[in-house]
Amino acid sequence: MTGTVLDRFLRYVVIDTQSDPASATQPTTEKQKDLGRVLVEELLEVGLSDAHLDEHGYVYATIPANSNKSVPVICFCSHMDTAPDFTGRNVKPQMVTNYAGGDILLPGDPSRVIRVSEHPQLKNQIGNDIITTDGTTLLGADDKAGLAEIMAAAQILIDNPDIKHGTIKILFTPDEEVGRGVNKVDLKKLGADYAYTMDGETAGHIEDETFSADSVDIVIAGVAIHPGFAKDRMENAIKIAGAIIDRLPKDIAPETTEGKQGFIHPTGVAGSMEKSAISLIIRDFTDEGLTEKEAMLEGIVKDVMKSYPGSTYRFDVKEQYRNMKVVLDRHPEIVENAVEAVRRAGMTPVRGSIRGGTDGSRLSFMGLPCPNIFAGGHAFHSPLEWISRQDMEKAVRTIVELAKVWEERA
Numbered sequence: 137m138t139g140t141v142l143d144r145f146l147r148y149v150v151i152d153t154q155s156d157p158a159s160a161t162q163p164t165t166e167k168q169k170d171l172g173r174v175l176v177e178e179l180l181e182v183g184l185s186d187a188h189l190d191e192h193g194y195v196y197a198t199i200p201a202n203s204n205k206s207v208p209v210i211c212f213c214s215h216m217d218t219a220p221d222f223t224g225r226n227v228k229p230q231m232v233t234n235y236a237g238g239d240i241l242l243p244g245d246p247s248r249v250i251r252v253s254e255h256p257q258l259k260n261q262i263g264n265d266i267i268t269t270d271g272t273t274l275l276g277a278d279d280k281a282g283l284a285e286i287m288a289a290a291q292i293l294i295d296n297p298d299i300k301h302g303t304i305k306i307l308f309t310p311d312e313e314v315g316r317g318v319n320k321v322d323l324k325k326l327g328a329d330y331a332y333t334m335d336g337e338t339a340g341h342i343e344d345e346t347f348s349a350d351s352v353d354i355v356i357a358g359v360a361i362h363p364g365f366a367k368d369r370m371e372n373a374i375k376i377a378g379a380i381i382d383r384l385p386k387d388i389a390p391e392t393t394e395g396k397q398g399f400i401h402p403t404g405v406a407g408s409m410e411k412s413a414i415s416l417i418i419r420d421f422t423d424e425g426l427t428e429k430e431a432m433l434e435g436i437v438k439d440v441m442k443s444y445p446g447s448t449y450r451f452d453v454k455e456q457y458r459n460m461k462v463v464l465d466r467h468p469e470i471v472e473n474a475v476e477a478v479r480r481a482g483m484t485p486v487r488g489s490i491r492g493g494t495d496g497s498r499l500s501f502m503g504l505p506c507p508n509i510f511a512g513g514h515a516f517h518s519p520l521e522w523i524s525r526q527d528m529e530k531a532v533r534t535i536v537e538l539a540k541v542w543e544e545r546a
């Protein structure tokens with residue numbers, strides 16, 4: 137078995153690990169453990185003798201310290217599942233070696249083209265080896281790139297005892313894409329002081345800020361009656377749901393916002409005449425922004441319901457995750473060390489915020505501060521997903537440098 141980051145990546149992407157938001161189990165899909173078992177085997181092969189997969193689908197392992205200093209225990213973390221948005225079954229990775237520029241055609245579906253105009257990052261990849269799918273599945277670089285990078289870095293640290301580092305923990309999680317990636321994580325067992333998810337996009341990027349996120353479920357009980365006798369009596373819950381959706385603000389939507397703007401986004405609707413339900417997600421970078429949007433949404437619902445006096449509604453807000461910046465600002469050295477590692481690995485560090493959440497945002501609030509470092513993938517959750525070998529190698533170097541920086545500065 138070969139140990140380069142590319143070899144590992146190509147081994148992992150062909151294992152279907154799609155998670156399922158409708159499942160009540162943990163992991164949400166049993167097949168995620170197929171990859172977990174492969175990773176444990178490879179970790180043992182690298183020499184991490186405590187590597188194991190637990191019943192909930194988490195993989196834990198330790199790279200023992202080889203420094204006498206008292207170095208904080210840091211953890212590198214990545215998720216094994218792929219997004220439910222697009223199929224991850226039967227992934228057939230394609231490789232464009234020595235990319236010369238231009239649009240990339242996907243052989244399995246001629247209608248799908250990775251265009252430079254839509255993926256300007258391709259301009260920074262000339263001469264690199266780019267991995268894509270055949271156009272019929274997602275690739276799963278999100279976040280199998282992170283897995284491969286952590287594995288390759290572990291191998292380097294074990295094979296080169298002259299590289300001094302403290303204790304390093306490895307954590308691979310299931311179900312990140314359905315927001316349940318850290319539900320059953322055992323932080324006590326993990327025993328890390330600080331962590332990094334390897335789950336970002338462009339090489340050189342470090343993210344210490346995420347959305348704050350809530351979900352809202354609106355359930356409407358209408359007035360059902362035989363359509364033949366319905367005049368002035370029926371209140372069709374399907375139409376009530378439709379009226380609410382129609383009133384959602386067009387300028388506070390994912391398709392019309394960017395940067396630090398939040399949004400209200402319907403993710404599901406189901407209904408019959410007597411009962412309908414709308415699921416939404418609310419996103420913002422501040423708690424006040426979330427509260428405002430939720431109040432606005434309930435205002436719309438109340439207003440629509442005025443026309444349906446016999447009907448009732450329920451409006452349930454659930455917290456999903458919070459902006460991790462609040463926690464990370466208390467430990468500036470975590471991001472500073474990552475910035476230094478990126479620089480030493482030959483890139484210009486770029487700090488940014490994520491219009492989304494990571495395992496790290498929840499870990500940060502559970503007591504394990506955890507910013508996000510690039511993994512190199514692009515066009516996540518889609519059949520146009522791509523990544524270059526060279527960017528994965530940069531991530532491997534970043535992990536190794538980061539281990540060294542923590543030891544040096546201890």
Ligand SMILES: [Zn+2]
Nearest residue numbers: 215278279335
């Ligand atoms: Zn991810």
